[in-house]
């Protein structure tokens with residue numbers, strides 16, 4: 538076999554990633570590639586064990602890895618975990634050639650086209666997996682009817698908020714190519730958590746999440762409440778944004794949910810800032826930031842404690858949480874699979890950043906499955922909620938060409 542080290546023909550980051558991921562997939566490895574919001578680094582992690590691992594959510598005890606948890610609560614309360622056999626990062630601001638020496642180039646030398654084909658062939662085929670979900674697209678009529686059922690449940694006092702979601706299918710053209718889509722997302726969405734992960738038994742997903750579920754770094758714990766959506770318009774979209782009472786209330790319910798979780802563990806000292814308008818692709822949201830000094834409050838395991846309490850937040854499920862969950866189970870008729878679950882690096886360079894798996898697509902060799910939800914309150918207009926899910930699907934959809 539000819540290796541890249543024999544004659545370094547890998548000229549660009551794109552070539553390298555294509556070769557690396559194709560090889561990893563052929564070897565049966567699990568792969569995670571991500572770029573954190575506002576970061577210049579692309580981070581790459583490979584689990585070469587050939588085993589799909591499940592771990593407890595005690596983050597502080599885990600080795601360096603990448604966690605993946607479906608939307609649904611798990612009977613064993615565990616998540617999938619890619620343990621880092623290989624981890625490295627690439628500075629996106631430096632020419633690739635200058636970094637080639639630090640990177641393992643010991644991968645088979647193949648043309649870009651061959652690598653692209655190998656990657657596509659290995660997108661996990663969902664049919665067999667219990668995490669494949671029901672892969673049925675939802676019509677506009679059915680989604681609007683679901684939103685109406687939600688509004689009725691809210692009006693009757695059963696719920697305060699519900700976040701119905703739907704699945705949209707997008708056929709992948711002959712020209713679709715993973716690395717082009719990934720680099721397209723990186724270039725277009727500097728504020729998002731850009732991610733691709735592949736677990737052979739579970740699936741291959743590509744996304745650009747705007748929402749941190751929990752983050753711990755040193756002594757600092759961070760979470761956010763993100764909700765309310767409008768299209769970003771004009772030259773200065775952040776300044777032009779005006780929010781309706783419905784959106785303000787929708788986001789306030791997510792903040793209340795977080796504060797309720799703090800109350801459950803009797804944590805009183807937290808810093809809350811916001812809400813302020815933030816941009817996510819071509820959308821604007823309202824966001825509040827919550828910070829806790831884990832040392833001062835004597836809560837060294839706050840990351841794990843809050844992860845278990847927060848998921849699924851009322852940004853993706855509803856309020857009250859359990860009633861909203863039951864409502865979705867009864868009426869949504871969609872297995873969300875990994876959509877609206879959580880994903881992210883754990884104990885990587887002494888930091889854990891777990892995101893809600895939103896603005897995401899599950900990839901198969903022929904088509905992509907896009908998922909999106911919309912926060913429904915008493916004042917929701919069903920047609921508008923449909924349009925919102927269309928816009929959310931487009932964030933990833935337009936990069937899958």
Ligand SMILES: C=C(O[C@H]1C=CC=C(C(=O)O)[C@@H]1O)C(=O)O
Nearest residue numbers: 764765766852895909910911912
């Ligand atoms: C459920 C999604 O977004 C959540 C996050 C931000 C804003 C939302 C909203 O305005 O409805 C959702 O709560 C999704 O992207 O599918």
